[in-house]
Amino acid sequence: xxxxxxxxxxxxxxxxxxxxxxxxxxxxxxxxxxxxxxxxxxxxxxxxxxxxxxxxxxxxxxxxxxxxxxxxxxxxxxxxxxxxxxxxxxxxxxxxxxxxxxxxxxxxxxxxxxxxxxxxxxxxxxxxxxxxxxxxxxxxxxxxxxxxxxxxxxxxxxxxxxxxxxxxxxxxxxxxxxxxxxxxxxxxxxxxxxxxxxxxxxxxxxxxxxxxxxxxxxxxxxxxxxxxxxxxxxxxxxxxxxxxxxxxxxxxxxxxxxxxxxxxxxxxxxxxxxxxxxxxxxxxxxxxxxxxxxxxxxxxxxxxxxxxxxxxxxxxxxxxxxxxxxxxxxxxxxxxxxxxxxxxxx
Amino acid sequence: xxxxxxxxxxxxxxxxxxxxxxxxxxxxxxxxxxxxxxxxxxxxxxxxxxxxxxxxxxxxxxxxxxxxxxxxxxxxxxxxxxxxxxxxxxxxxxxxxxxxxxxxxxxxxxxxxxxxxxxxxxxxxxxxxxxxxxxxxxxxxxxxxxxxxxxxxxxxxxxxxxxxxxxxxxxxxxxxxxxxxxxxxxxxxxxxxxxxxxxxx
Numbered sequence: 315x316x317x318x319x320x321x322x323x324x325x326x327x328x329x330x331x332x333x334x335x336x337x338x339x340x341x342x343x344x345x346x347x348x349x350x351x352x353x354x355x356x357x358x359x360x361x362x363x364x365x366x367x368x369x370x371x372x373x374x375x376x377x378x379x380x381x382x383x384x385x386x387x388x389x390x391x392x393x394x395x396x397x398x399x400x401x402x403x404x405x406x407x408x409x410x411x412x413x414x415x416x417x418x419x420x421x422x423x424x425x426x427x428x429x430x431x432x433x434x435x436x437x438x439x440x441x442x443x444x445x446x447x448x449x450x451x452x453x454x455x456x457x458x459x460x461x462x463x464x465x466x467x468x469x470x471x472x473x474x475x476x477x478x479x480x481x482x483x484x485x486x487x488x489x490x491x492x493x494x495x496x497x498x499x500x501x502x503x504x505x506x507x508x509x510x511x512x513x514x515x516x517x518x519x520x521x522x523x524x525x526x527x528x529x530x531x532x533x534x535x536x537x538x539x540x541x542x543x544x545x546x547x548x549x550x551x552x553x554x555x556x557x558x559x560x561x562x563x564x565x566x567x568x569x570x571x572x573x574x575x576x577x578x579x580x581x582x583x584x585x586x587x588x589x590x591x592x593x594x595x596x597x598x599x600x601x602x603x604x605x606x607x608x609x610x611x612x613x614x615x616x617x618x619x620x621x622x623x624x625x626x627x628x629x630x631x632x633x634x635x636x637x638x639x640x641x642x643x644x645x646x647x648x649x650x651x652x653x654x655x656x657x658x659x660x
Numbered sequence: 661x662x663x664x665x666x667x668x669x670x671x672x673x674x675x676x677x678x679x680x681x682x683x684x685x686x687x688x689x690x691x692x693x694x695x696x697x698x699x700x701x702x703x704x705x706x707x708x709x710x711x712x713x714x715x716x717x718x719x720x721x722x723x724x725x726x727x728x729x730x731x732x733x734x735x736x737x738x739x740x741x742x743x744x745x746x747x748x749x750x751x752x753x754x755x756x757x758x759x760x761x762x763x764x765x766x767x768x769x770x771x772x773x774x775x776x777x778x779x780x781x782x783x784x785x786x787x788x789x790x791x792x793x794x795x796x797x798x799x800x801x802x803x804x805x806x807x808x809x810x811x812x813x814x815x816x817x818x819x820x821x822x823x824x825x826x827x828x829x830x831x832x833x834x835x836x837x838x839x840x841x842x843x844x845x846x847x848x849x850x851x852x853x854x855x856x857x858x859x860x861x
Contacts, residue, residue: 351860353783357799357853364805364847369734370839378735383843401853407783407790412860472784517752577756581816581836657814659838 349414349442356401361386373485382482385494393476394630395496395532402475405446409468414442418568423523423612424448424466424504426562426647431610433521434568438510445525446473448504456501456527459631460558460619463527467503474499474529480537492537498631499529504562512572520573521566523612529631531556550626550637557633558619564612570603571611571650578656587653614648697775701800703768708807710742714820722824730820732762732811734842744809748818756816762842765808773798779856797855804848811842 366383373379387393390402405411418434421442425431428450434440446468453466478496485491502525509520533554536543543549566573570590578584590607594600624637710716714730720740725731731740744764748757773796780791815837825831 349860351858353794353856355796355854355856358850360850362850364845364849366846367844368841369844370811370842372735376735380734403783407779407786407856407858410858410860414860470784515752517755576752577750577758577814577816579754579756579816581756581814581838583814583838583840657838657840659836 349412349416351405351407351410351412353403353405353407353410355403357388357404358399358401359386359388360396360399368481380484382484383479384482385478385480387479388475388477391471391474391476391499391529392630393498395498396476396478402473404469404473404475406468406470406473409446409449411446412442412444414440414444416440416442418510421508425610426613426615428466432569433610433612434508434510438512440508440510442506442508445502445505448525456503457529457558457560458499460529462617462619463558463560467501467527469501469503471499474501476500482537490537492535494532494534494537496532496534497528497530498532501527503527508568510568515574517574517576519566519568520575521568522563522573523565524561524563526563527560528556529558530627531559546626550634551624553624555622555625555627555634555637556618556620557622557631559617561616562612562614563616564614565650567607567611569610570607582659583657585653585655587650589652608649611649614645614650616645616648618643697773697796700772700774701770703766705766707742707744707764708766711745713746714743716740716742722822723826725822725825725829727830730822732809746820748815750818756814757818759811759813759815759818759837761811761813761820761837761839763810765845766806767808768804768806769800770802771798771800777856792858794856794858797857799851799853799855801850801852802848803851805845808845809843811839813837813839 361383362385366386368381368383369378371379371381385396387396387399388402389396389399393399416439417436418438418440419432419436421432421434421440422430423433430450448464448466449468450466453464453468454470455461455463455465456467457463458471476496476498477500478494480492480494483491483493504525505523507520507522509518511517512519533556534549535552536549538544538549543552566587567590571587574584574586574588576584576586590611591600591603594603619642620633621640621643622634622637623640625634625639626636627634713728715728717725717729717731717740719725720731720733720738722731730743732743733739733741742764744762747760747763749759750757775796775798776793777796778791778793779787781787783790815835817835820837821832821835822830823833823835823837
């Protein structure tokens with residue numbers, strides 16, 4: 315071992331020529347846990363030439379119901395439901411998709427009133443996957459021409475995407491049920507998934523925010539060109555049109571109600587949002603936890619400015635005329651006090 | 661032994677040093693710039709003929725499988741199929757396992773590129789202010805799949821056990837696995853564009 319030392323010393327002298335200078339305290343304190351940014355440049359996905367089948371979803375008799383995935387695409391806005399696909403650049407250099415490792419006390423979430431608050435507990439290392447962020451100032455319309463969705467998205471009009479997918483459920487011999495989904499001008503700014511380890515629970519926990527802003531969303535229950543689905547009128551009659559719709563889905567509040575994605579020891583899936591007051595021993599602690607939870611826990615909002623069954627859009631992005639108009643539908647300020655969903659084998 | 665090894669290393673070092681390396685002058689160095697990058701095209705196959713863990717049984721009836729046999733045929737099928745790779749993760753000390761099961765197939769692509777690039781313009785006005793290097797992954801324009809498959813499941817043990825088999829055949833009735841869904845992919849998927857990666861701070 316001793317004879318290796320001169321060799322190491324020789325090597326270190328050679329590399330020392332690069333003149334590394336030590337960081338002083340002031341420089342060190344500026345270093346924070348940062349991550350990687352991702353920008354998708356000129357992206358286009360089209361699975362129209364492939365056969366994708368989803369299996370293992372069974373009917374009441376335990377038989378497999380194969381689901382064929384068709385017409386899956388992702389491209390620039392204005393694609394006319396995937397008919398005219400062009401590449402799109404999504405995520406901005408200044409506001410990219412990101413994978414971060416940060417301390418719980420350094421992360422912030424946007425509350426509905428525009429305040430940034432800490433939702434993750436202190437003294438944990440959090441792995442965070444984020445979409446392009448929402449901004450305090452200088453943002454863009456989350457949905458063009460619909461102020462209700464907010465003007466704090468970092469994505470601009472050209473960075474929004476069109477995407478769609480069609481599922482064919484082969485329910486029985488000779489019968490196929492179709493769900494065809496097309497989303498126009500989609501932005502998902504401010505969405506994130508955060509994961510960390512909870513030592514008291516001895517498991518991985520997290521919190522998630524899923525923001526979906528879509529100018530148009532259309533759900534059609536038949537495949538174009540099949541029986542009773544050939545003319546534009548027949549196709550329109552089997553379509554649900556959503557115009558100017560958005561959803562902010564908040565799952566979990568890291569400090570007192572982390573999202574638990576478990577598999578039980580007998581092999582079943584459990585999704586749980588625990589009671590934020592669980593484990594609090596005194597009335598004072600329960601009160602402070604409850605008021606903190608109600609003040610800061612992110613809420614779930616689902617807003618559809620126009621919901622229409624049937625009819626037709628006079629031009630892209632305009633609410634349809636004809637059919638049945640169900641007007642504006644909203645769920646706002648939904649907060650989960652407790653949620654537990656468990657899978658069972660049938 | 662170690663001292664002899666050290667001597668040998670020193671000798672090697674001396675031997676290489678005789679090639680007389682000269683330092684590059686500053687102007688020669690300034691001519692060197694990171695160019696090129698990597699262009700990859702290829703085809704790879706994962707567990708197409710089954711993995712080392714399980715061999716293909718003669719029937720799809722799990723009760724008849726012997727030790728080391730497993731079929732991953734779709735429910736209702738009577739033709740046994742080889743099983744692919746299995747990946748199991750447990751995120752809770754006393755909990756069950758998330759499983760990515762039966763990962764197999766042939767994937768081929770043409771023109772996956774990897775290089776660095778300076779961005780100082782474009783991007784609808786964002787590029788000039790950015791003015792930094794990024795790592796650019798160029799996606800292949802087309803990825804072809806043949807018999808690609810995977811299944812997402814939850815299970816009470818990381819390793820697969822035959823819950824329907826007899827104990828003599830390596831069966832374990834306490835094993836529980838629930839397949840949430842599985843997917844099969846055939847044909848080509850158009851996948852174009854670049855993924856730009858850069859440090860964020």
